[in-house]
Amino acid sequence: MEYPSQLIEEAVNEISKLPGIGKKTALRLVLHLLKQPNEETRSLAQALVKMRDEIKFCKVCHNISDQEICRICTSPRRDNTVVCVIEDTRDVMAIENTGQYLGLYHVLGGVISPIEGIGPDNLNINSLLHRINASDSTIKELILALNPTMEGDTTSFFITKKISRPGLKITSLARGVPVGGELEYADEITLGRSIMARTHYQPN
């Protein structure tokens, strides 16, 4: 496609590097910015650069943070005997939104995926093992909450094989029919698992 201006072309090329945004969408966004005052574009650009330059990752759990150690890791209200292993920050936010979990986290930053060239050394797995295997570790339970894909399962398996601490309880998220979901629409594996793992009846 031929753009009416070099400046537009460069902006479109930069925006379309983002995942899920093609050249057409990028052009739509650029034309939108052109209809807004200059300050809109400037504050967008500044927010992005500031975010990228100043963001920190918690030295303990590797979650995104404003400080060296994040709010969750430093909170005295959190249960430091439980650590939940997740793929990225979005998973932390999703679990935090439930309000049901008061333990700590460990953000791997991805899952093992030979196809994409991501091995254990590209992830925050070593620091997780240090956290667990340290002599002064308070951790009694490890919740493996990776997505149930082949890569997620491989990563969970890899982690369990590397843990040398006896007596550590390793759990994973309950699989079953979603709350509010109808049985007839559940897939067989989920429904099968939800029967096998049935629980005592609790009225809502």
Place this chain on the structure above:
Amino acid sequence: MEYPSQLIEEAVNEISKLPGIGKKTALRLVLHLLKQPNEETRSLAQALVKMRDEIKFCKVCHNISDQEICRICTSPRRDNTVVCVIEDTRDVMAIENTGQYLGLYHVLGGVISPIEGIGPDNLNINSLLHRINASDSTIKELILALNPTMEGDTTSFFITKKISRPGLKITSLARGVPVGGELEYADEITLGRSIMARTHYQPN
């Protein structure tokens, strides 16, 4: 939703101001940028600010341009007796991509829409009328190529009512069954129009 960092929240808020991008998509984009080197974010931000600050609009046709007057308006190869009226730059690009049109353009910058508070004075309609009605005007044909919505039709009608030049040919795009389209999937109005406006048979 609670974000792990103020910086993330600000970046997400800025990105989700863009049309068609919600908070979840914005967060996905932000997390993508965090996985890339700082320079990626910096060059994205620079391209946007540079584009917004340095872009010009052609003084004649109001299309986006690097110069005061755009490449199309200054080209000696273009037919200056025909002007195609379109809504925005994307329409210019779409028509240019066909390679079938060698006339000039006039970008309105939108269509008349009372609901959105866009009247004729918010669009480049006066400059179009000046172009047409000027005593030294070379224009012999005006192609109204606005989208066939109520707003587009209103705008076309408004323009035709304002033109005082006798002998000016006013045309609009042919409506009909798309090339490669199957009859059974065409809507009745399109199919009806394509029968009424049938043309001499031309083998492809």
